[in-house]
Amino acid sequence: MKTTNYYNTFIEVADDCPVKTAEVPPIRGEKTIANIEFELLVDNPYEFTSDDVLFHVHAAxxxxxxxxxxVEREQFFSKGQACFRSSPLTKRYGxxxxxxxxxxxxxxxxxxxxxxQYAKDRSLKQVKAMRSKKG
Incomplete structure (x- = not known):
């Protein structure tokens, strides 16, 4: 089974993130990936792994x-999934x-x-969220 989990890591917002202060993803009709991720994580810090969050979004x-x-989780992770560096929370919402x-x-x-503090913590692996635009 493939995994998207990180350990002792901090994902900084993307270099081309359009906001300087974090935003709650707006709800317009059906919940988006960003809405589901945000609701899970803001209310439950350190309760879920990346795999848990991504599968929850898939299931929802x-x-x-x-x-x-x-059965679905095993099937979902039988092929590679995009990691949390590609999340709209880290790319778009700050x-x-x-x-x-x-x-x-x-x-x-x-x-x-x-x-x-986390962005400066050299004991953590530091990675950036993926850019939205190429270049």
Missing amino acids: KRQLRTQEFD WGAHFDADGRMAIYAVESDEYQ
Whole structure:
């Protein structure tokens, strides 16, 4: 099974992130990937891994029933998935993601003191979110 989990890592917002202060992803009709990720992570810091969050989004978008989760999760991770560096939270909405030693994650607003601390912490692997535009 493939994984998207990070350990002792901080994902900084993308270089071309359009916001200087973090935004809550707006809800317009059906919930977006950003809405689902945000709701999971803002209310449950360090409860989920990246794999948990990405599968939850997949399950929510496909309206899977919980009894289908085990089989679906195995199938979902049987092929590679984009990691959290490609999340709209880190690319567009100004949220950094910290992963602890167990791979559990929490998000931090780019303007927050916590974000600045994690971004400077050399004991963590530092990676940037993927850019939205090529170049």
